[in-house]
Every structure is written in structure tokens, then in C-alpha cells.
Amino acid sequence: MKHLAVLAALLAPVSALADVNPTDWDEVVAQASGQTVYWNAWGGSTTTNEFIAWVGERVAAEYGVTLEHVKLTDTADAVTRVISEKQAGQDDDGAIDMIWINGANFAAMKEADLLFGPYAEELPNWALVDTEGKTVQTDFTVPVEGYESPWAMAQVVFVHNTATMPDPLGSMQALQEWAQANPGRFSYPQPPDFLGTTFLKQVLVDILDDPSVLAAPATDETYAQVTAPLWAYLDALTPNLWREGKAYPATGTAMFPLITDGEIDLSISFSPGAASTAIANFELPDTVRTFVLDKGTIGNASFVAIPYNSGSKEGAMVVANFLMSPEAQARAQDPAILGYGTVLNMAALSEQERAVFDNLELGIATLSPAELGQVQDEPHPSWMTRIADDWVARYGVAQ
Secondary structure, eight states: OHHHHHHHHHSOOOOSSTTOOTTOHHHHHHHHTTOEEEEEEEOOOHHHHHHHHHHHHHHHHHHOOEEEEEEESOHHHHHHHHHHHHHTTOOSSBSOSEEEEOHHHHHHHHHTTOBOOSOGGGSGGGGGBOTTTSOOSEETTEEOTTSSEEEEEEEOEEEEETTTOOSOOOSHHHHHHHHHHSTTSBOOOOTTSHHHHHHHHHHHHHHOSOGGGGGSOOOHHHHHHHHHHHHHHHHHHGGGSGGGGTSOOSSGGGTHHHHHTTSOSEEEESOTTHHHHHHHTTSSOTTEEEEOOTTOEEEEEEEEEOBTTBSOHHHHHHHHHHHTSHHHHHHHHOTTTTOOBOOBOGGGSOHHHHHHHHTOOOOTTOOOHHHHOOEEOOOOHHHHHHHHHHHHHHHOOOO
């Protein structure tokens, strides 16, 4: 990510809106018909891939938009492609029309004027979004300002098999003590995997006396002092991890089979409904439950963004708007489908639309909003970038 930010900062600004007017929705829909939207999105989950395929079916039927899912293992690959196209002067009809983007990549692309917009708050379904109770107007502390649109809410939960680990843990210190008493029964994905890096941030947020320091960009002066407790924590934890920290699951989806196979008792997820979805799909035993820490856990929104040189900006906006529709949001929240949190404000929906959400059975392992407790803010993306690089240097192993 460091080299991406440096490269992006060197590139000249471009006109983000060009000739596309997001405020004229009828014209957007008319122009979108017949367009193909190449959505670059993580492809490591069968259930997510199936949901995206369903979105493609719906926007094709309703709007005449063809949606192609370009499956990524790392969002940075899409960012690199856009940077390469800009360097080559390919400012029209780029290969990427929409990206399921994370905070660090969004910050780099926004700073370098690599994004189309602002568009998000002009989408018709934006009126249904909960802008007060959900973190949908900042991304890793970076103001969104209409350059990406939300489609799911996430929050860190810990997933445990109550058959072998009955009691939840209230803090990262308690997790450390439990791991010492139960060596080999916990792991996390190997950074720079997004969920693995999120675990590192969660450790830091929980053990710092004042985590608000993480809202500001990391500097050479602050970084070493602030992260010192993290490295001390990990030095003690690593020998007690699964396989003594000499191997790590590659991704979050690789952790659930370890619970099912009895290799570990505890894992981490960034989706409060993921465990219920896995139970419904017979990927986890029904003795699995989730918990959060006493001080709360990190939460954020999942966003999509449109590169500045997309040749199907109208089609991408149509897809982004559909993702915020009550129909798509309810389907995504269904634990039999995805189990994602909704970005919508229930008070803004019709009685019939609310009833769909009210009638969802969220699953035996899904915590209620009250049980999820306080949502801790994401650190500024500069912390994630440096922490991931340092983790690889200190603990990284070949896969």
C-alpha cells in the first residue's frame, strides 16, 4: 500500500465528473441500459459470490445492465490497474467500473483524484441510509464526501465453539490469558489479509488507554511509541497460536473449517452474522456462538467506489443504488444468504419494507444490536499500512 499511495500522489488530477450528471437520475438510468459494469470485488467467499451474481440478475432484469464480477484476492490489485491506466493516459473506458474498496485504498485513490464523484448522495436510495447511526460518511476516519457508497455494515466479533470453549472473553488481555492456558486453540488470518490486519488493530484499540490517538495519521514520532504495546502483546501471544504461529490461515474463510475440524476453538470475523450463515450452510456446528469485548469492537461500512475512467459510470451508479435498496439490503442481512448488517434507517422505510427486516431470523449465533455494544472507530488508514508491513517483517511466514 505504501507504493500505491506514493504513485497515486504523483499523478495529475483529472475531472472526476466528466460529462456524467448523477443528479439527473432518469438520464443515468437511460444511459445505463446496455452497459456492462465490471465490478472488482473480493472473490474468496462462495456466499458473497452468489449474492453478487443475484445482484447481476436483478440489475439486468430491471435496468438492462450487465454485471460482471471480477474476483479479487487483494483490492490493491484493482487500484494498481487504475494507476497504470492513468499513467498510460487511458482516461476513458478503463477496465474497472466499480470496486468493493477498503479504507486504505479509498484514501489513496481519493487523494490522487482517481475516483468518480461525488455521486453517492445523489443516488435515490441514499435517502434511506442511516447517516446518523451508521458510520457511512467517513471511511477509516477519511471523509467520504460522496466518492463511495455504502452497502453493508460490519463489526468485529469473536467466534467460539461453546462445546469446547463455553465462556466468552471480555478483553484482549483475557484472550491472551486464555491462549496461554489453551495453546494452539486460536489463530487469525495472516496479514496483510484484511481480517488479519483488523485483528491487529483490534488488539491495539483494546489495550491502549486512549485509542483516540489512532484517529490521526501515524507519524514517525508517534508510531513506535503507540504500537510498542501491540508488539509486546503479539510476542507473548504468537507461541500460543495454532501451529505455534509458524503457519496462519490465509483468509477469514479458512478459519471456520478449523473450528469444524476441532483444530481451534476461537476465531475472528468482521461480520456479526457470518457464524449464523455458516451454521445455516452446515459449515459450522450449531454449538458456535459469537461475542464482543467489554469495551466494544471495531466496526465500519463496506463501500463501493467508481474509478474516474470507468466507461460505464451510469451502470455502476445503478448497481450502487440497487445495493442500497431495501430488497438488496434485506437479502444481504438474511443469515442464509450473507448475514451482513444493513446500512438503512428502518424509520425511512415503508411499513411493508420494515416488515421484511422484522421477519428475518438472524440466526442462533448472531448478537442483537444491543448485544453488539459500542462500535469502536477504525484507526486512520496510515496505521493499518505500517502495522501490516511491520507484522510481515516480524512474524510473517511463507504460505
